[in-house]
Amino acid sequence: xxxxxxxxxxxxxxxxxxxxxxxxxxxxxxxxxxxxxxxxxxxxxxxxxxxxxxxxxxxxxxxxxxxxxxxxxxxxxxxxxxxxxxxxxxxxxxxxxxxxxxxxxxxxxxxxxxxxxxxxxx
Amino acid sequence: xxxxxxxxxxxxxxxxxxxxxxxxxxxxxxxxxxxxxxxxxxxxxxxxxxxxxxxxxxxxxxxxxxxxxxxxxxxxxxxxxxxxxxxxxxxxxxxxxxxxxxxxxxxxxxxxxxxxxxxxxxxxxxxxxxxxxxxxxxxxxxxxxxxxxxxxxxxxxxxxxxxxxxxxxxxxxxxxxxxxxxxxxxxxxxxxxxxxxxxxxxxxxxxxxxxxxxxxxxxxxxxxxxxxxxx
Numbered sequence: 001x002x003x004x005x006x007x008x009x010x011x012x013x014x015x016x017x018x019x020x021x022x023x024x025x026x027x028x029x030x031x032x033x034x035x036x037x038x039x040x041x042x043x044x045x046x047x048x049x050x051x052x053x054x055x056x057x058x059x060x061x062x063x064x065x066x067x068x069x070x071x072x073x074x075x076x077x078x079x080x081x082x083x084x085x086x087x088x089x090x091x092x093x094x095x096x097x098x099x100x101x102x103x104x105x106x107x108x109x110x111x112x113x114x115x116x117x118x119x120x121x122x
Numbered sequence: 123x124x125x126x127x128x129x130x131x132x133x134x135x136x137x138x139x140x141x142x143x144x145x146x147x148x149x150x151x152x153x154x155x156x157x158x159x160x161x162x163x164x165x166x167x168x169x170x171x172x173x174x175x176x177x178x179x180x181x182x183x184x185x186x187x188x189x190x191x192x193x194x195x196x197x198x199x200x201x202x203x204x205x206x207x208x209x210x211x212x213x214x215x216x217x218x219x220x221x222x223x224x225x226x227x228x229x230x231x232x233x234x235x236x237x238x239x240x241x242x243x244x245x246x247x248x249x250x251x252x253x254x255x256x257x258x259x260x261x262x263x264x265x266x267x268x269x270x271x272x273x274x275x276x277x278x279x280x281x282x283x284x285x286x287x288x289x290x291x292x293x294x295x296x297x298x299x300x301x302x303x304x305x306x307x308x309x310x311x312x313x314x315x316x317x318x319x320x321x322x323x324x325x326x327x328x329x330x331x332x333x334x335x336x337x338x339x340x341x342x343x344x345x346x347x348x349x350x351x352x353x
Contacts, residue, residue, distance in 0.1 A: 029259065049255060049263035075253050075266045076311035083204040084253045086263060087311075 002069060002088065002110040004118035005042040016041050017122050019060035019099075027055035027066070047110070049073055049086050063099035076111070087111040093118075150229055152182040153341035155293065157334040159194075172198045172316055178334065185346035186221040190238070196246070196318035204254045211246020213319030215279060229346060232287045232338075234295070240279040242301065244318045247272050268312060275317045276305040285336070293336035301328045 008017040018039035025032045026048070034043055040060070047054040053070045071088040078085050088110040093103055104119040159176035166173075176194035183189055192215040200207040219238035225231050253266030283297025303317075303326050314323030321328030 026260065031259070033259070046257065046259050048260040049257055049266075050261060054260075073263075073266075074311065075250070075255075075268055077250075077313065080200065080207070080315055083202065084250070084255060084266065086255060086266070 001112065002045050002047060002090070002117045003042065003114060004045065004120050005116055006040070007119050007121050009121065014119070014121075019122070021062070022058070022060045024056060024058045027057060042116070044114075047071065047088050058099070060099055065096045065099045067093065067095040067100070067103070069093055071110070085112055090117065148229055148345060149343040150182070150185065150346050151291075151338070151340045151343050153339040155180050155182075155336050155338040157293075157336035159332045159334050161296075161331055161333040171200045172196065174318070176319075176332070178336075180219065188219045188221070188234075188236070188238075189217075190219055190240075191216050192240070192319070194319050196316065198248075198315050200315065205250055206252045207248070207250045207315060209246060209248035209315060211244060211273075211318045213242060213244035213246075213317075215240040215242040215319060217241060217279070217281070219281065219283075232293070234283075234285040236281075236283055236285070238281040240281060240299070242275075242277045242279055242319055244275045244320060245272070246274075246314070246318050248312065248314055250312065268310070271310060273307045273309065273314065274305075275303060275307070275314075275320055277301050277303045277320055283332070285334075291338045291340055293334075293338065295334055295336070297332045297334070299330045299332070301330065302326065303328075 006017040006019055007014045009015070018041045020039055022034055022036045022040040023032055024034040024043055024045065033045065034040065045056050047069060052072070053068055055066060055068045058065055058067065069090055070092040071090045074087045074089060075084045076087050090105060090108040090110060093105060095103060099122060101121045103121070105117065106119055107115055107117045110117050157178040162174040162176060174194060174196045176192060178190055178192045180188040180190035194213045197210040198208065217238055217240035219236040221234045221236050223233060223235045247270050249268055249270035251267040255263040255266070257263055279299045279301045281297055281299050283295055285293050285295030288294050301320050303320065317323050321330050
């Protein structure tokens with residue numbers, strides 16, 4: 001699960017940005033992960049554990065972008081009672097720039113905690 | 123039948139010689155004492171995924187002081203619906219026990235109530251496969267694996283226990299080990315299920331229990347220097 005937030009720049013510092021009419025889904029999947037009429041400033045995206053990259057399609061404010069994340073899948077033990085989960089070591093990003101201006105990767109290890117991995121500047 | 127009788131009579135003769143060696147007044151018998159830990163048999167009931175084999179050798183260097191070395195092997199095999207896990211490895215503990223009992227003028231007594239210390243080292247490996255993780259969005263992850271890799275753990279132990287001579291040269295006893303880990307090599311995201319000789323892998327400190335049967339090989343007799351207060 002990669003965690004991302006939307007940011008802008010007010011001339012002096014970065015600020016949180018809210019987007020409207022936000023939808024998000026994985027390429028090749030039918031169901032939407034987000035379909036929100038409300039303002040959204042952050043989201044989480046589950047990555048495909050059986051692949052080395054995942055593509056997300058995100059739409060907000062009538063603009064659509066595609067974000068491709070490349071990674072390595074690393075199994076990590078949760079407990080011997082529960083079993084394992086996977087962490088993702090992100091190795092690269094590519095994206096279109098209709099809504100997105102730039103993306104900063106602040107933590108390349110995506111796991112089960114809520115720590116932010118990507119700052120998406122609009 | 124004749125062979126059995128012959129071996130039996132030889133064994134009895136050997137035991138008689140050993141008994142005579144022990145029975146000489148004013149002398150203590152010493153020799154390497156080999157112990158086997160029976161407490162691991164309880165794992166068959168309490169933790170059937172794991173088995174441990176431990177032997178110890180101690181030697182009465184001088185009265186009341188027993189250098190000791192423990193050697194052991196452990197293997198673990200866990201099969202669950204969502205993963206398989208395997209680990210195996212050996213451990214050694216080196217240290218000494220000090221007998222705290224007052225002999226009260228009896229030289230030829232070998233009962234012990236002791237405390238001691240050990241340095242422990244374990245070298246082992248672990249691996250996991252058939253890792254399955256449910257994913258309702260992209261589809262379940264299956265056949266994940268963590269390839270076999272080696273680890274090592276270092277710890278110190280404080281030991282306390284009792285040991286009684288139930289027959290000549292045959293002993294039974296129990297001991298409790300309080301273990302504190304001071305170095306663990308990289309676990310690579312998978313805390314060991316159980317570190318051989320130490321205990322639960324995720325813990326910094328553990329307590330382990332041993333119940334041993336022992337046999338002392340009576341190789342030597344000597345006259346101990348009796349300490350003040352012990353005779």
